Amino acid sequence: MPEVTADTKMSARAVRVHYGSKEALKGIDLDIPANRVTALIGPSGCGKSTFLRCLNRMNDNVATATVDGDIRLDGQPLYGPGGIDPVLLRMRVGMVFQKPNPFPKSIYDNVAFAPRIHGVAGDRDHLDGLVADALRKAGLWAEVKDRLNDRGTGLSGGQQQRLCIARAIAVRPEVILMDEPCSALDPIATAKVEELIDELAASYTIVIVTHSMQQAARVSHQTAFFHLGSLVELGATEQIFTAPTQQLTQGYITGRFG
């Protein structure tokens, strides 16, 4: 099994996932380097989203799902008896979904929600600071600072997605998981989210699942190609898109998949 290197934020070894009797992941070894963007690509049903959801135990909520193998965050196991508490884990590993899903609350309360329930916010001033900081980092502050009490659901799609990113980073996670964060956005909103991913990579570790090959090429440092529950190829994004080593990878990214 490959050795885990020092700059690895999360590591997966021999990860298998079953949904009932169906094997969705067939033993994945993959390292997520710190402060880098890792893109997971592959056709529908290849297991990339399943793998993403293992990284903060989202599959726990799927009754039929069983996860085997070893996943670690900074060397601490996620699963098993000595595993990190799932609530704490999800504070350290945040998630942004495909469809923007702000809570039906004010913009302010959306961002303040997690700091409040995790008890990381002190007094009102401190919470105000956290909210403003998260909105700034999400590149949304200038657009919403005068209407923090408006409902989050009243924003445009792109703004809503950046609000969800602000909500995810309000508790200062170490890793942000993104599951097709731009698939419901227009090109301008997509560009803003991609710019945001670039900026966030300086302080966070990001894993993004995307169906847009060009997006993976634009935003990620390393790219993992999944197919039928296996990891076919992992490499520097530039290498994957100019000279992939596997025929399957080449067939998929060039559109010659039969």
Place this chain on the structure above:
Amino acid sequence: MPSVGDRHIVRSYDDALKKLHDALARMGGQAERQLSQSLQALEQGDDSLAHQVVAADPRIDADEHFVNEQTVRLLALRAPVADDLRTVIASLKIAADIERIADHAASNARRTLVLNREGAPAGPVRALIRLGWRVQALLAEVLEAYLQHDAGRALAARGLDQEVDQLHSSLFREILTYMMEDPRTITACSHLMFMAKNIERIGDHATNIAEMTCFLVTGVPLTAPRPKGDVSSSEGLLPVPDR
């Protein structure tokens, strides 16, 4: 397992890439013909063949424009990746090399018209023609390797250029000797010197094509420098070896 075929799911993408490939094959064949006809024109003192070579040059220029437009279109509309990207980039660069090769052949044909009128010393002309056929073989081999996507063959052909460089160096010295011995040959010999340089340049363009072929096939750019056998640019600076 799904199969990874030669064909894209979007068939018009294949059509666009095939147009590019066909244009390159046409240009390559045309450039080979231009070079061989320019050599024949010199060998046989054939003015009308030399005129043909000069007249045919704009056709290759037009093909190169087509390749340029087609690559820009493919890059903009298809955003090619992996081997498709390398195919498009290699086409663009190789088309430019082929266009230069044809230019050099046309330039030699024009100079041949002068030599046919003025007369030229037979020794250097023979050596020049020998050099030309050597480069012709190199070019044919490299173009074949490119069209067949054969990196090993391209790499092997690239090695032949060293010999071309050495022949060019010795031809350069031979022409100098003629000019020193008989100043009446200076006009013809100057033309011969430029013609030799043109042929040597064609060899260099052929090695560029070989290098792009390796990149196209393997995805790894060739970084190791090619051994150079041409010392003519230092003539007069270095001690002249025994002749």
